[in-house]
Amino acid sequence: MKITIAGCGNMGLVYARAFLRYNIVKKENLLLVEKNEQRKEELQKLDIGKVVTMNDPAVAESELVILSVKPQDFSEIAEGLANILKPATLLVSIMAGKKITLLQKKLNHKNIVRAMPNSPVELGMGITGFSVSESISMEQIRKVENLLGTTGRTVFFEDENLLDAVTALSGSGPAYFYYILKSMIDAGKEMGFDEATSTLLVKQTMLGAFHLFNNANKSLDELIQTVASKGGTTEAALRTFNDNNVNKFLIEGIKNAEKRAKELSE
Numbered sequence: 001m002k003i004t005i006a007g008c009g010n011m012g013l014v015y016a017r018a019f020l021r022y023n024i025v026k027k028e029n030l031l032l033v034e035k036n037e038q039r040k041e042e043l044q045k046l047d048i049g050k051v052v053t054m055n056d057p058a059v060a061e062s063e064l065v066i067l068s069v070k071p072q073d074f075s076e077i078a079e080g081l082a083n084i085l086k087p088a089t090l091l092v093s094i095m096a097g098k099k100i101t102l103l104q105k106k107l108n109h110k111n112i113v114r115a116m117p118n119s120p121v122e123l124g125m126g127i128t129g130f131s132v133s134e135s136i137s138m139e140q141i142r143k144v145e146n147l148l149g150t151t152g153r154t155v156f157f158e159d160e161n162l163l164d165a166v167t168a169l170s171g172s173g174p175a176y177f178y179y180i181l182k183s184m185i186d187a188g189k190e191m192g193f194d195e196a197t198s199t200l201l202v203k204q205t206m207l208g209a210f211h212l213f214n215n216a217n218k219s220l221d222e223l224i225q226t227v228a229s230k231g232g233t234t235e236a237a238l239r240t241f242n243d244n245n246v247n248k249f250l251i252e253g254i255k256n257a258e259k260r261a262k263e264l265s266e
């Protein structure tokens, strides 16, 4: 299989590495199209694929093209890309907010997959929601699942509109966790721990709590109850959160992220 990665920055490199790790492609068949000179040099040094230009004949032979430039750079790359896409080529865009119909129009191409990954893809622990154009068969969807699955879990959505909610929930999600963790670490510091100790306490708490949630046959409410005994310390904290509508504001924030995702894709 020949694969081109168009825009080989942070995310492009994640896919290049993941495809090689899972033997989806050999490095001589992995083509990296990148415009940033410094980045090109870095890619050459990494020796993970061929650094080429869009008009290299090998690019036109690719069965799969991953489009991973920033959304604002799409119009610049679109024409060159449209010229090399063959009808059977599968184009997978990970650009936030660029809709399938727009990609089809600008690239003059039918077979489009629109995917929304999140940053833990870097460690193979991401989650990617994706939708496809009508022209894509079930067999191709399975193929896409295998490809995107090299970076973590995948979820297919028939309704492309849901990708705005995916963007708001799992795409931006890591930042919400960092925000909460930062507050916990700050609280630790205010109570007298140094940064390293507070961070250690919070990190391991997060890790352990995640595994309990993932493995226990209990709902989140039940899990909260196992920690929060009546009149105890956890209850004092939870009461403060509830009195201040923390839950309501978290939900409202995430819905605002969805609203912004919709605005950006208009």
Ligand SMILES: NC(=O)c1ccc[n+]([C@@H]2O[C@H](COP(=O)([O-])OP(=O)(O)OC[C@H]3O[C@@H](n4cnc5c(N)ncnc54)[C@H](OP(=O)(O)O)[C@@H]3O)[C@@H](O)[C@H]2O)c1
Pocket (backbone or CB within 6 Å): 006, 007, 008, 009, 010, 011, 012, 033, 034, 035, 036, 037, 039, 068, 069, 070, 071, 073, 076, 077, 094, 095, 096, 116, 117, 118, 119, 171
């Ligand atoms: N990071 C995330 O968690 C995340 C999650 C979901 C989706 N995404 C999407 O992933 C995409 C890539 O994000 P990123 O963080 O990897 O960005 P990035 O590091 O800036 O990578 C994009 C690369 O493409 C290059 N480029 C721009 N125009 C080009 C062109 N015409 N031809 C060839 N290369 C070109 C850029 O060069 P210059 O630096 O010179 O511009 C840059 O090296 C974005 O569309 C974003 O919406 C990211």
